[in-house]
Amino acid sequence: MSDLSNFTFDDLQIGQTATFTRTASEEAVKLFAAVSGDTNPVHLDAEFAAGTMFKERIAHGMYTGGLISAAIAMEMPGPGTIYLGQELRFERPVKLGDTITITLEVIEKIDGKNFVKLKTTATNQDGKVVVSGTATVMPPKEQLTMPRLPEPKVTLEG
Amino acid sequence: MSDLSNFTFDDLQIGQTATFTRTASEEAVKLFAAVSGDTNPVHLDAEFAAGTMFKERIAHGMYTGGLISAAIAMEMPGPGTIYLGQELRFERPVKLGDTITITLEVIEKIDGKNFVKLKTTATNQDGKVVVSGTATVMPPKEQLTMPRLPEPKVTLEG
Numbered sequence: 001m002s003d004l005s006n007f008t009f010d011d012l013q014i015g016q017t018a019t020f021t022r023t024a025s026e027e028a029v030k031l032f033a034a035v036s037g038d039t040n041p042v043h044l045d046a047e048f049a050a051g052t053m054f055k056e057r058i059a060h061g062m063y064t065g066g067l068i069s070a071a072i073a074m075e076m077p078g079p080g081t082i083y084l085g086q087e088l089r090f091e092r093p094v095k096l097g098d099t100i101t102i103t104l105e106v107i108e109k110i111d112g113k114n115f116v117k118l119k120t121t122a123t124n125q126d127g128k129v130v131v132s133g134t135a136t137v138m139p140p141k142e143q144l145t146m147p148r149l150p151e152p153k154v155t156l157e158g
Numbered sequence: 159m160s161d162l163s164n165f166t167f168d169d170l171q172i173g174q175t176a177t178f179t180r181t182a183s184e185e186a187v188k189l190f191a192a193v194s195g196d197t198n199p200v201h202l203d204a205e206f207a208a209g210t211m212f213k214e215r216i217a218h219g220m221y222t223g224g225l226i227s228a229a230i231a232m233e234m235p236g237p238g239t240i241y242l243g244q245e246l247r248f249e250r251p252v253k254l255g256d257t258i259t260i261t262l263e264v265i266e267k268i269d270g271k272n273f274v275k276l277k278t279t280a281t282n283q284d285g286k287v288v289v290s291g292t293a294t295v296m297p298p299k300e301q302l303t304m305p306r307l308p309e310p311k312v313t314l315e316g
Binding site: 004020022028030031032033034035036037038039040041042044045048052053060061062063065066067068069070073074079080082083084085086087088089090146148149150151152153154155156157 | 162178180186188189190191192193194195196197198199200202203206210211218219220221223224225226227228231232237238240241242243244245246247248304306307308309310311312313314315
């Protein structure tokens with residue numbers, strides 16, 4: 001596993017990109033329900049979901065929001081970044097098993113304030129945009145490189 | 159546990175509010191790291207976090223985003239709502255053990271499009287705003303009442 005590293009304001013260039021990929025697995029949807037308290041049946045109950053406009057179970061929209069924030073924290077600008085704001089437009093549903101790629105692109109650097117705006121786009125395995133939006137962040141003041149921490153291990157019951 | 163019910167466009171009135179409360183526990187922060195892949199040390203490593211401007215571990219900003227989406231899905235407008243967009247401003251850190259209350263308030267009804275705008279505010283146990291913002295949703299077309307599904311049970315290892 002590669003080390004975790006970061007980009008300061010001066011390191012970041014307009015047009016610079018980074019990506020982060022993750023699969024909206026059965027386990028991921030159940031964990032998101034457990035951590036958020038959102039047990040809406042469209043996420044958890046196949047029979048209920050079949051009667052909705054989505055026709056099948058879908059991941060929580062904010063699961064993809066969580067992947068965008070993970071991309072910012074882990075890839076660009078990385079550890080030490082202060083997350084100031086995020087706009088999200090939920091464009092298409094994420095279905096169970098979809099592989100979601102977050103693409104971040106530096107679109108604006110606001111000198112003096114140490115603010116950077118990132119275009120944040122989530123696409124599925126078919127290249128369709130599922131979530132679009134913009135993040136505002138303060139990049140870290142100091143460069144650092146450190147080992148990646150392992151993901152906490154969880155077991156789902158039932 | 160009370161049943162889950164919802165509000166259609168016609169049911170919702172400007173100024174109507176709903177709340178949803180949850181604690182950013184040690185377990186919640188670890189689960190959010192596991193589901194999102196965001197193992198940034200400011201969330202998981204007390205020693206690293208002590209050297210940051212926050213001085214201690216903090217919850218992921220998008221954890222609170224997840225609570226806002228849960229409030230929309232579970233409380234108002236409730237099941238059947240289509241989540242179109244969310245703006246988030248991260249105003250203050252959420253520390254481990256903080257109890258976060260989401261308050262939703264109907265601020266705009268857009269006739270013809272069946273869109274509703276909600277003011278979405280997350281406050282901590284001291285009444286300080288941690289996340290502010292606005293959601294855009296399509297309320298459900300039909301009223302329904304159904305039993306709440308239980309939260310999936312998870313066990314953290316280590």
